[in-house]
Amino acid sequence: MKSSKDSIGPGYLRSFGRRQSKKLSPARERLMDTLLPKIAVKINTPIRDQFPSNIRELWLEIGFGGGEHLSTQASQNPDIGIVGCEPFIDGVAKLLAQVDGANLQNVRIHGDDARQTFSCIGEGDLDRVFVLFPDPWRKSRHHKRRFIQTQVLDQFSKMLKDGGEFRFASDHMDYVRWTLAHVMRHPDFEWLAESPDDWRVPPEDWVRTRYEEKALGKGDACVYLRFRRKVRV
Ligand SMILES: C[S@@+](CC[C@H](N)C(=O)[O-])C[C@H]1O[C@@H](n2cnc3c(N)ncnc32)[C@H](O)[C@@H]1O
Numbered sequence: 259m260k261s262s263k264d265s266i267g268p269g270y271l272r273s274f275g276r277r278q279s280k281k282l283s284p285a286r287e288r289l290m291d292t293l294l295p296k297i298a299v300k301i302n303t304p305i306r307d308q309f310p311s312n313i314r315e316l317w318l319e320i321g322f323g324g325g326e327h328l329s330t331q332a333s334q335n336p337d338i339g340i341v342g343c344e345p346f347i348d349g350v351a352k353l354l355a356q357v358d359g360a361n362l363q364n365v366r367i368h369g370d371d372a373r374q375t376f377s378c379i380g381e382g383d384l385d386r387v388f389v390l391f392p393d394p395w396r397k398s399r400h401h402k403r404r405f406i407q408t409q410v411l412d413q414f415s416k417m418l419k420d421g422g423e424f425r426f427a428s429d430h431m432d433y434v435r436w437t438l439a440h441v442m443r444h445p446d447f448e449w450l451a452e453s454p455d456d457w458r459v460p461p462e463d464w465v466r467t468r469y470e471e472k473a474l475g476k477g478d479a480c481v482y483l484r485f486r487r488k489v490r491v
Pocket of ligand 1: 273274275320321322323324343344345346349370371372373390391392393405467468469470
């Protein structure tokens with residue numbers, strides 16, 4: 259039998275690796291104790307009610323790593339509420355330091371599995387979902403742990419508004435093909451690509467992530483996929 263740590267519900271397997279790599283500094287421990295409770299996602303409260311009313315759009319970033327992409331997006335888009343999910347404690351603490359340093363008011367954090375937040379996100383609440391450089395789970399026997407699965411796309415389809423965007427990026431070509439195959443099979447999404455540059459070159463408003471920097475630094479190619487949630491009929 260699977261432990262509760264390994265599975266968060268029917269069909270959901272653990273999709274992340276370690277939860278912590280080193281002891282947090284006293285300053286980051288303090289932020290975990292003081293700032294996190296103020297901006298943590300409350301999974302029993304509708305997500306819209308957890309942001310100020312002047313927020314124009316809601317975005318969700320799944321697996322924000324060290325939070326560099328999320329905090330840059332949040333400071334460039336103060337009228338957009340961004341929900342970030344990341345089970346890796348060091349990453350959560352790092353993002354808290356950035357939120358604190360830049361006094362960002364438009365960030366909410368779930369320091370655990372993103373799938374736990376889906377129940378508080380209503381139909382059509384989201385304008386964008388980002389899954390950037392997700393853990394590739396390379397071995398075929400581990401593919402079932404990949405975050406992108408049909409039931410997750412069903413949830414994205416529910417949470418995204420008509421015309422909302424799901425953005426995926428990776429340097430792992432098998433995961434790129436996997437994601438394309440899953441999304442193209444899904445009736446509610448269309449791939450926004452007309453020419454190779456549409457997946458080889460990031461969109462204009464792109465903010466580089468840490469894993470992307472690492473991949474590009476090694477000379478590896480990265481692929482950028484944008485999918486639109488079709489209009490509901
Ligand atoms: C390879 S890292 C990429 C981090 C960051 N997006 C970047 O590009 O630098 C993938 C991250 O996804 C997180 N992750 C994996 N499964 C997740 C899940 N179910 N919910 C939220 N985050 C998850 C992992 O903890 C890890 O930090």
